[in-house]
Amino acid sequence: MQTLSGKASTDQAETGRTFAGVGVSPGRIIGSILLMPKPVREPAVGERLAEGTAPDDASAALRTAAKAVQTNLTARSAGASGAGREVLEATALMANDPMLVKAAVKLITNGASAERAIWDAAASVAEMLHNLGGYMAERATDVLDVRGRIVAELRGVPAPGIPYSDTPFILVGEDLAPADTATLDPAKVLALVTSSGGPQSHTAIIARALGLPAVVAAAGVDGLTDGTLVFVDGAAGTVRVDPGADEFALAKAWETTTAALAVFDGTGRLKDGHLVPLLSNVGGAKDAVKAAAAGAQGVGLLRTEFCFLERDTEPTIAEQVEAYRGVFDAFPGKKVVVRTLDAGADKPLPFLTDASEPNPALGVRGYRTDFTSPGVLERQLEAIAQAADGTEAQVWVMAPMISTAEEAKHFAGLCAAAGLTTPGVMVEVPSAALTAASILEHVNFVSLGTNDLTQYAMAADRQLGPLAALNTPWQPAVLQLIRLTVAGSRDEGHDKPVGVCGEAAADPALAVVLVGLGVSTLSMTARALSAVAAVLASVTLPEAQQLAALALTAHSATDARRLVREKLPILNTLGL
Amino acid sequence: MSERTAVIASRVGLHARPAGIFVAAVGELPLEVTIALAGEPAEDAMDASSILSIMSLGASNGDTVVLRADGEGADEALDSLVKILETDLDAE
Structure with missing residues (x-):
């Protein structure tokens, strides 16, 4: 996908090579790059001392x-x-x-x-x-x-992991692993660029959480040398070597934009006053406090497994109560949607999941671990109920990876037994989107997990770089499934909420489409709240519905995105 | 052979930061110091200058450990190490 300058960029006199990838986190920035060294190759098994070495x-x-x-x-x-x-x-x-x-x-x-x-x-x-x-x-x-x-x-080769430098740099590599998050210093890293990975890759998720501009699947970028000066546009998905005056001006303008975008007033609404509560996805109390400070109107997704990753044994009820209570206390009077343990696939938990499954994404994961490890879910619901008792937060609970109305009914029963009054389920499996009306007869709400919904609808592993083009929630098929879920809620007849808590909600243009499709709340990383709020405030509900119709009938994800973005001039003004 | 016992005072037990501080102190001594849980045979004692050995010892808050060393200044050296173990290093 390497193109010559002029294609992706403007009519610059300066000739710099431009790499085209997928923009996954907005921002325009100029800096010099450092390459992430390749992982250290294992020495041959049984490798002996070289001849003549004492x-x-x-x-x-x-x-x-x-x-x-x-x-x-x-x-x-x-x-x-x-x-x-x-x-x-x-x-x-x-x-x-x-x-x-x-x-x-x-x-x-x-x-x-x-x-x-x-x-x-x-x-x-x-x-x-x-x-x-x-x-x-x-x-x-x-x-x-x-x-x-x-x-x-x-x-005598560079140490593995994120390179260390005294001065801030743009990190370029093949892809980042979850473990790299711990060593990534947001004060030193200006932007992330990878040659592999897709919009749902760990690199993309890390970048959005840290608010760093990022471009993934930019084939060939890892062939650049350390110290090369580049311009990264995390919205357009381009990386330009040897930036010219235009790029410097764009980077300068982005600095001004971020300052202006740093504020969210705490009420998500369209231009015509139609309310769209904007909530935050959090992994624990620390995130929750930050999200509350950023103006989040509640928590749309508490990823409980993040409290327990790397644990060998099931956390005790007391430990769980403490972890959940910290999140509830950050949102008095507001909604907190707790998702029960979503272990499996890319988030294995040794006490729940079987690492030897040939096809983990289609395996025993999420709610399904209740089939193989009964009791864990009941104890977790008990802990959630205990933690909810005495807090002012409105506690909702939902199960991940629900495929049938029967599973939703069973989960609702478990919630009722634990004394939890607002059960819901995630819609990530296409079968759940198609049977949303039946599912909603048993639970009070559904929340769309667009990352998994996309990977299952498109049959494309979200970690695979070569499938990045398939793996985007802009795919009209994914948007159709979202439309059907909303229609299912209408058919059920009680106006039960349909939210989105996947990465799609953090894309300001896609957020407009989602609202146009009838989604009632959006939950995202706290960093995205202000940008999404700013773009939503620029359209009316009928306008959002027109844009949704455009995207639904587009013949490709690229067309859907382009058609919608063309009608949202504010995106270009803000550099989003 | 000098020998001292100490009760682990750090709430997290002898790992993380407390273990690091202890190992660094041992590393500065011109002696070989060993550490074992009380009641374990002396030949199973571990190298006290190894963070990995200390971690594998798995000493928790309130556990008693035995320190041993040979040579000149061993008594004073062990006394100083006991003092480290019997301080709640995590609280500082």
């Missing part, structure tokens, strides 16, 4: 490398603060740990290469920590991280 020399090289990694991590920890600093300090100690180094030296003495020796020694330590469970199991990842760094040091 074990003593290899051991000395290993000790030097371990020491160098420790020094580097210690230096980095000095510049970090809080939890990040503690993690780096502990990791630095691990790098040169006597137990680890001694185990590796022993393997070298037996003839293993230095790289293979540290690889295996660290694997044993990581396994031991993993078997200890809980906090120790989490540290196993740190040992493996250190191992990668030592091997990179031995090979």
Whole structure:
């Protein structure tokens, strides 16, 4: 998808190459790039010391490398603060740990290469920590991280993970992993650009959560060299090398826009006064406090699994009550929609999910874990009820991955038994969209999870870069399923709310389409609230309905997006 | 051989930050120090300068551990380490 300048950009005299990808988080910014090093390749199993290398020399090289990694991590920890600093300090100690180094030296003495020796020694330590469970199991990842760094040091290649720099930079890589979120410093990273990944990839989700401009699936960008100056347009999805005067002006204008967009007055509405409550997606109390400060009108999606990722055992009811209470307390008098554990596929939980499924996205995940691990869901509902008791938040509960009205009925029964009065379900499986009327006879509301709905409707794995074009909620088929869900609610006859809590709600242009389709509330990352509110306020309900009709009948996702965006001049004014 | 016992005071037990502080202190000593849970045989004791060993020890708040070291200054060194273990490092 590499194109020459002029295609995506304006008639610039300056000739810079432009890479076209998919814009997943708006923003226009200029900066120099740093490439994310490729993951460290595993040394061959059983790799021996090279001919003529004495074990003593290899051991000395290993000790030097371990020491160098420790020094580097210690230096980095000095510049970090809080939890990040503690993690780096502990990791630095691990790098040169006597137990680890001694185990590796022993393997070298037996003839293993230095790289293979540290690889295996660290694997044993990581396994031991993993078997200890809980906090120790989490540290196993740190040992493996250190191992990668030592091997990179031995090979003389850059350390894996997000590169470190004193000055802010644009991060360019193939794709980011969930673990990279922890080490990504939003004060240092100006924008994210990846050659792979789709609109629903982790890179996209991280970028939107942090409010960083991002372009994914820009094939070829990882061929650029460190330090190259580029212009990134996270709305248009373009990356231009050697930006000219036009791009500098656009980047400057974006700075002004972000300042103006930083405010959301706390009431989502269209130009004609039609109310569209704007809520926030949160992963825990910390997020909830931030969302409340950003003006969110409640929580449309509390991802309870985020409180428990990396846990080996089911959290106790008391632990759960504490985690949920923190979120409820941030929204007194407001709606908080709690989604029950959504484990499986890209979010495995060892106590619930089977990692060996051949097809995890179509496997036992979400509500379905109740078939294989009965009891966990009931205990979670009990914890939610206990946490709700005595708070001022209006607590709603919904189950993920519901496929049939029968499942919705069963879930509603469990909620009633726990004393929870507002049960609902997520519509992520196309079958649920098609049978929304029957489903809504059993529950009080539905919430559309557009990320999964898109991957299932289009039969396209959301993590796969080559399928990025299929994997967008702008696909007319996905919009049809949303329309049918709203129609199902009308058929049911009690005007039960249909919300959207997927990434689609955070795209200001798509938000207009969703409202036009009849969606009643939108829930998104807190960062997107002000931009979505600003664009919604520029249209009336009939206008939104016309745009929805345009998108529904478009022949491609690209056409749908283009046709709608053309009718929303405010997007271009704001650089969204 | 000098020997001291200490009761772990940190609420999180002997890992995370408290373990890091302890290991750093051991690392500055010119001695080899071992650590074991009270009641475990001395030959199973772990290298106290290894954060990974300390973590695998799994000492929780209120557990008693035994420190051992040989050589000149061992008594004073162990006393200083006991002081670290018996302080709630997490609270500071």
